[in-house]
Amino acid sequence: MELANGTAVQEFILLGFGVTQQKRFLLLVFFSILYTLTLAENITVITLVTLDVHLCRLPMYILLSNFSWLEICYVSTTVPRMLFDLTSSHGIISFRTCFFQFYVCFSLGNTEFFFLSAMALDRYLAICHPLRYPQIMTPNSCCALVAACWVLGFLGYIVPVILISKLSFCGPNIIDHFVCDPVPLLSLACPPLGNFPHGFQIFILTLFLGNVFFVMISYGTVVLTLMKASNQGSRRKAFSTISFHLMVVTLFYSSVAGMYLVPGGESQSEVTKAVTLFYSAITPFLNPLIYCLRNDQVWEALGRLLKKKERWMRRKVRERE
Numbered sequence: 001m002e003l004a005n006g007t008a009v010q011e012f013i014l015l016g017f018g019v020t021q022q023k024r025f026l027l028l029v030f031f032s033i034l035y036t037l038t039l040a041e042n043i044t045v046i047t048l049v050t051l052d053v054h055l056c057r058l059p060m061y062i063l064l065s066n067f068s069w070l071e072i073c074y075v076s077t078t079v080p081r082m083l084f085d086l087t088s089s090h091g092i093i094s095f096r097t098c099f100f101q102f103y104v105c106f107s108l109g110n111t112e113f114f115f116l117s118a119m120a121l122d123r124y125l126a127i128c129h130p131l132r133y134p135q136i137m138t139p140n141s142c143c144a145l146v147a148a149c150w151v152l153g154f155l156g157y158i159v160p161v162i163l164i165s166k167l168s169f170c171g172p173n174i175i176d177h178f179v180c181d182p183v184p185l186l187s188l189a190c191p192p193l194g195n196f197p198h199g200f201q202i203f204i205l206t207l208f209l210g211n212v213f214f215v216m217i218s219y220g221t222v223v224l225t226l227m228k229a230s231n232q233g234s235r236r237k238a239f240s241t242i243s244f245h246l247m248v249v250t251l252f253y254s255s256v257a258g259m260y261l262v263p264g265g266e267s268q269s270e271v272t273k274a275v276t277l278f279y280s281a282i283t284p285f286l287n288p289l290i291y292c293l294r295n296d297q298v299w300e301a302l303g304r305l306l307k308k309k310e311r312w313m314r315r316k317v318r319e320r321e
Contacts, residue, residue, distance in 0.1 A: 012092075012180065025086075031082065032083060038281075042068035042284070048301045054301065070112060071283075074105070074109070077280075098175075102164075102185070103161040106161075116248070120218035120245070121145075121218060123242055124221055125137055128221055164200075167186075175188070244290050258275050
């Protein structure tokens with residue numbers, strides 16, 4: 001953790017987007033609105049699932065409400081810091097804060113891998129084994145699955161983050177990004193790094209491909225099962241549900257693949273920033289819309305909640321009179 005002149009690295013400078021002051025203001029307004037809408041959407045999903053007696057018992061919506069909480073945490077790890085840096089001329093971040101953001105952000109992304117796999121497993125059991133589904137996906141087993149996603153997600157990056165933080169940083173201490181990302185961090189480390197960058201790449205690749213293969217096998221089996229189904233109505237409804245799941249999976253996995261798995265992607269700083277923005281700020285906004293926009297059960301729950309609130313307000317008015 002030392003610069004070339006022998007002084008220890010105490011902080012990094014995040015360059016951010018490198019745009020004019022006027023464009024910085026426009027970005028500030030845009031991402032402030034996007035962040036607010038993202039919080040509102042995901043909080044609405046959590047509220048609906050928590051308060052509705054029908055949805056709170058269904059494993060798919062237990063997973064969905066936790067997924068929404070994950071998205072709130074995910075977007076709050078990067079966007080508020082990015083908004084703060086847009087208001088200042090230099091995005092100075094301390095060494096410890098930088099690595100803490102790195103750990104939390106990537107642990108949440110890792111947790112999202114596991115949640116997408118858990119949701120694929122839920123749809124596989126519901127469609128391919130409908131008779132055994134209530135016995136397998138009980139509320140207790142679903143909660144255990146949720147806990148496993150969170151624990152595995154946050155355990156995975158402890159060792160990589162500690163190892164990277166122990167490297168020597170020779171300077172400059174300027175990160176051409178708006179978050180503390182491992183690719184630009186490793187580029188600032190003093191050589192020789194040995195096989196560590198390749199080992200880190202293999203680690204990410206293993207997590208990524210393992211979850212992708214599991215999701216592909218699960219949904220592939222679901223599609224084959226639905227194609228053999230005789231009931232056209234139920235088959236159409238099931239296809240509609242998994243199509244939204246696959247859309248979310250495609251958005252997230254394609255952005256991660258473009259970010260870390262495409263050769264040479266790490267040298268294209270502007271492309272890297274754009275892709276990071278997409279999976280850290282845009283997808284948390286889109287996911288609740290994709291999952292809930294055409295979901296009849298969610299709209300019915302929203303209607304019940306609004307009617308309950310309307311009855312409560314009328315009762316309060318009568319009590320005041």
